[in-house]
Amino acid sequence: xxxxxxxxxxxxxxxxxxxxxxxxxxxxxxxxxxxxxxxxxxxxxxxxxxxxxxxxxxxxxxxxxxxxxxxxxxxxxxxxxxxxxxxxxxxxxxxxxxxxxxxxxxxxxxxxxxxxxxxxxxxxxxxxxxxxxxxxxxxxxxxxxxxxxxxxxxxxxxxxxxxxxxxxxxxxxxxxxxxxxxxxxxxxxxxxxxxxxxxxxxxxxxxxxxxxxxxxxxxxxxxxxxxxxxxxxxxxxxxxxxxxxxxxxxxxxxxxxxxxxxxxxxxxxxxxxxxxxxxxxxxxxxxxxxxxxxxxxxxxxxxxxxxxxxxxxxxxxxxx
Amino acid sequence: xxxxxxxxxxxxxxxxxxxxxxxxxxxxxxxxxxxxxxxxxxxxxxxxxxxxxxxxxxxxxxxxxxxxxxxxxxxxxxxxxxxxxxxxxxxxxxxxxxxxxxxxxxxxxxxxxxxxxxxxxxxxxxxxxxxxxxxxxxxxxxxxxxxxxxxxxxxxxxxxxxxxxxxxxxxxxxxxxxxxxxxxxxxxxxxxxxxxxxxxxxxxxxxxxxxxxxxxxxxxxxxxxxxxxxxxxxxxxxxxxxxxxxxxxxxxxxxxxxxxxxxxxxxxxxxxxxxxxxxxxxxxxxxxxxxxxxxxxxxxxxxxxxxxxxxxxxxxxxxxxxxxxxxxxxxxxxxxxxxxxxxxxxxxxxxxxxxxxxxxxxxxxxxxxxxxxxxxxxxxxxxxxxxxxxxxxxxxxxxxxxxxxxxxxxxxxxxxxxxxxxxxxxxxxxxxxxxxxxxxxxxxxxxxxxxxxxxxxxxxxxxxxxxxxxxxxxxxxxxxxxxxxxxxxxxxxxxxxxxxxxxxxxxxxxxxxxxxxxxxxxxxxxxxxxxxxxxxxxxxxxxxxxxxxxxxxxxxxxxxxxxxxxxxxxxxxxxxxxxxxxxxxxxxxx
Numbered sequence: 017x018x019x020x021x022x023x024x025x026x027x028x029x030x031x032x033x034x035x036x037x038x039x040x041x042x043x044x045x046x047x048x049x050x051x052x053x054x055x056x057x058x059x060x061x062x063x064x065x066x067x068x069x070x071x072x073x074x075x076x077x078x079x080x081x082x083x084x085x086x087x088x089x090x091x092x093x094x095x096x097x098x099x100x101x102x103x104x105x106x107x108x109x110x111x112x113x114x115x116x117x118x119x120x121x122x123x124x125x126x127x128x129x130x131x132x133x134x135x136x137x138x139x140x141x142x143x144x145x146x147x148x149x150x151x152x153x154x155x156x157x158x159x160x161x162x163x164x165x166x167x168x169x170x171x172x173x174x175x176x177x178x179x180x181x182x183x184x185x186x187x188x189x190x191x192x193x194x195x196x197x198x199x200x201x202x203x204x205x206x207x208x209x210x211x212x213x214x215x216x217x218x219x220x221x222x223x224x225x226x227x228x229x230x231x232x233x234x235x236x237x238x239x240x241x242x243x244x245x246x247x248x249x250x251x252x253x254x255x256x257x258x259x260x261x262x263x264x265x266x267x268x269x270x271x272x273x274x275x276x277x278x279x280x281x282x283x284x285x286x287x288x289x290x291x292x293x294x295x296x297x298x299x300x301x302x303x304x305x306x307x308x309x310x311x312x313x314x315x316x317x318x319x320x321x322x323x324x325x326x327x328x329x330x331x332x333x334x335x336x
Numbered sequence: 337x338x339x340x341x342x343x344x345x346x347x348x349x350x351x352x353x354x355x356x357x358x359x360x361x362x363x364x365x366x367x368x369x370x371x372x373x374x375x376x377x378x379x380x381x382x383x384x385x386x387x388x389x390x391x392x393x394x395x396x397x398x399x400x401x402x403x404x405x406x407x408x409x410x411x412x413x414x415x416x417x418x419x420x421x422x423x424x425x426x427x428x429x430x431x432x433x434x435x436x437x438x439x440x441x442x443x444x445x446x447x448x449x450x451x452x453x454x455x456x457x458x459x460x461x462x463x464x465x466x467x468x469x470x471x472x473x474x475x476x477x478x479x480x481x482x483x484x485x486x487x488x489x490x491x492x493x494x495x496x497x498x499x500x501x502x503x504x505x506x507x508x509x510x511x512x513x514x515x516x517x518x519x520x521x522x523x524x525x526x527x528x529x530x531x532x533x534x535x536x537x538x539x540x541x542x543x544x545x546x547x548x549x550x551x552x553x554x555x556x557x558x559x560x561x562x563x564x565x566x567x568x569x570x571x572x573x574x575x576x577x578x579x580x581x582x583x584x585x586x587x588x589x590x591x592x593x594x595x596x597x598x599x600x601x602x603x604x605x606x607x608x609x610x611x612x613x614x615x616x617x618x619x620x621x622x623x624x625x626x627x628x629x630x631x632x633x634x635x636x637x638x639x640x641x642x643x644x645x646x647x648x649x650x651x652x653x654x655x656x657x658x659x660x661x662x663x664x665x666x667x668x669x670x671x672x673x674x675x676x677x678x679x680x681x682x683x684x685x686x687x688x689x690x691x692x693x694x695x696x697x698x699x700x701x702x703x704x705x706x707x708x709x710x711x712x713x714x715x716x717x718x719x720x721x722x723x724x725x726x727x728x729x730x731x732x733x734x735x736x737x738x739x740x741x742x743x744x745x746x747x748x749x750x751x752x753x754x755x756x757x758x759x760x761x762x763x764x765x766x767x768x769x770x771x772x773x774x775x776x777x778x779x780x781x782x783x784x785x786x787x788x789x790x791x792x793x794x795x796x797x798x799x800x801x802x803x804x805x806x807x808x809x810x811x812x813x814x815x816x817x818x819x820x821x822x823x824x825x826x827x828x829x830x831x832x833x834x835x836x837x838x839x840x841x842x843x844x845x846x847x848x849x850x851x852x853x854x855x856x857x858x859x860x861x862x863x864x865x866x867x868x869x870x871x872x873x874x875x876x877x878x879x880x881x882x883x884x885x886x887x888x889x890x891x892x893x894x895x896x897x898x899x900x901x902x903x904x905x906x907x908x909x910x911x912x913x914x915x916x917x918x919x920x921x922x923x924x925x926x
Contacts, residue, residue: 322446
């Protein structure tokens with residue numbers, strides 16, 4: 017096989033991996049985008065809530081094996097989906113008891129203080145979750161191993177008997193489920209009454225209140241929903257990626273990079289932002305050593321905040 | 337700073353604390369507790385480093401691990417590869433930290449709020465991967481057996497505690513020096529309102545860079561010392577999120593924006609978490625993180641600015657209650673109702689000339705081709721309906737916006753392209769539509785912030801500030817806390833802040849907004865006194881009655897263009913102006 021063909025194969029392989037990982041990142045970012053977009057709350061704990069989602073899926077399928085009866089193909093996906101509602105409850109109450117103390121109408125008057133308190137509060141929650149996770153789950157990395165994790169579908173050979181692209185089954189299934197969940201969320205937000213109430217609360221808190229929308233409740237639901245979406249993404253990632261309680265910090269940067277890239281407040285943009293990050297991460301392996309693929313994400317993230325803080329896809333410009 | 341504790345007083349407190357610390361070092365029973373004391377000092381220093389940037393200037397950093405880690409690796413790699421003693425390595429680590437601070441600060445200070453915090457988070461995490469990739473997963477500091485002391489290697493742990501104490505004392509002194517000088521004032525002004533600070537003549541970028549350089553230096557040096565204590569450096573132990581978080585948490589827990597905050601925070605949290613770790617670490621491996629997380633959650637919910645301020649507020653509250661019975665400030669019942677007639681006012685030589693000034697935001701032409709001259713000593717009223725471009729005009733005059741085209745000639749010099757602080761230095765001061773007091777500071781300190789632009793030393797600045805307060809008639813309010821002032825006093829205080837910079841021209845943006853009619857009268861009396869002293873004033877105001885009583889000359893803007901100018905009486909009769917702005921009611925009265 018000639019050098020050119022090897023290069024082509026490597027490129028196509030990285031591209032395919034980027035697209036699949038990108039769908040999963042896109043879903044994660046959509047979850048964060050709900051929270052950041054609707055409430056303008058920086059949630060540092062998002063990665064750690066995702067970690068909880070990963071463990072929830074792991075316990076459902078591997079640990080307690082409640083969903084193991086569904087078999088190695090449906091089971092992991094079902095576990096990831098079920099992690100969603102579980103984490104919805106966590107997010108809902110987290111907002112009710114802690115986050116709401118430093119967000120919403122109560123802090124509107126204290127201009128900058130609100131943001132500041134939110135950053136720090138969610139940092140505290142992140143630390144508790146990470147280290148509490150260490151106590152509860154231990155530091156040994158785990159993953160949801162299934163036959164899918166280590167097998168692939170082959171596309172090709174495309175040029176004669178050369179150039180094949182291998183699609184990891186776990187990743188591909190995860191990517192497809194991600195797109196479906198994201199589409200479902202899109203329909204929910206745009207078509208249903210509750211979704212419209214959420215968007216109204218995002219647009220203008222006061223006006224929404226006058227229209228009889230319970231903004232506090234809308235925020236709780238948005239926070240729960242954002243948590244649930246990210247948790248599902250986490251559960252899907254867990255089918256091919258070993259994790260431990262500190263895994264959240266790796267992904268929190270991915271998520272913020274994606275959300276900022278997609279433009280604050282845009283849920284669709286967040287998905288494309290996450291997709292872009294996935295592509296950057298995987299394609300960077302063509303030119304950079306594998307240890308530096310996350311550094312490439314940080315570099316892209318910094319470039320975006322410096323040069324296009326309104327995001328590549330977003331229309332709403334907000335510079336604090 | 338509000339309490340104005342002098343530098344000498346804090347030296348006294350520091351001496352007592354050091355003595356207590358040394359006493360503890362020499363009476364604790366074993367190495368374990370000595371190490372804990374050393375760690376208390378290390379994290380207090382790290383908290384001070386964070387506080388110097390984020391506590392004083394309000395720019396929240398989640399990335400101080402970057403400086404800490406670079407310092408640690410400087411010492412470790414210096415010793416490993418170049419046989420460089422940590423005695424030299426520590427200052428070098430400080431230098432590396434300072435340089436890193438400037439390199440990080442230069443691009444990152446373009447960002448504000450959320451974006452700054454998120455960007456700062458990325459630096460240490462990126463460095464973590466870079467150091468792993470470079471193959472420095474685990475760097476052990478080699479032992480030196482011939483001459484351990486020359487390589488900062490001691491078998492007696494107490495010596496480390498003493499070195500840590502020395503570093504802490506240096507950090508406290510540096511931090512305290514910042515607090516008590518114009519440096520601290522500048523950072524505080526940035527924290528409260530960066531634009532207002534810039535307009536008051538503070539070169540915000542310069543001060544922020546200085547702050548991050550000093551902050552980075554402190555973090556780098558203490559990171560280097562941490563490497564000496566731990567002997568083994570790994571990327572995860574120095575660049576991790578927990579390192580940045582711990583710096584922030586000790587500062588925030590103890591009290592943000594004061595040097596004693598990190599010291600208090602470290603003294604409480606480090607022993608607590610270390611003890612829990614030692615007692616329960618085997619069964620509950622993450623207990624330290626849980627303690628820090630819980631501490632920070634509780635602080636935010638119960639005492640958002642930290643223990644120091646909570647206690648201080650509790651102490652000063654009784655004090656304030658005693659003062660609340662104060663007699664109301666005597667209202668000046670001077671009649672300010674007369675129309676102003678100063679025929680000679682427009683005859684002075686031109687001090688400011690605006691030539692063809694335009695500004696567009698995208699497709700919106702906010703100001704189009706506006707030209708006018710301002711004679712020395714005149715009061716120019718700028719009127720026009722909402723959205724006419726009045727504030728945009730001011731923003732171009734004082735440097736917030738760069739005009740799309742046109743010139744602003746002040747005393748023969750074109751001001752276009754200057755930073756707001758530069759414009760202020762040349763003698764143009766301004767106030768804002770929304771009053772922004774620095775709430776925790778006294779009235780005098782609030783005004784002092786504006787005085788430094790024209791004062792070479794603290795004494796001159798203080799004199800200028802007092803003079804400015806006298807000009808607006810607020811001498812007796814000098815020691816009051818600004819946060820509690822009623823709105824008229826806040827307006828006057830802002831005016832005094834602008835005056836303290838000894839401006840030749842004052843730009844007043846709706847200084848009467850939100851005041852009652854008797855309060856308006858009082859402010860007008862003050863403004864008239866100012867005009868008599870020869871200051872040139874440009875004023876934007878919607879209260880037409882007040883404008884008629886103040887201005888010698890009107891400039892009318894509509895849709896960003898100059899609609900007309902002239903004597904207030906004539907302008908009021910100009911049908912064009914009446915139609916565009918004043919409406920039918922005024923035409924009937926005219």
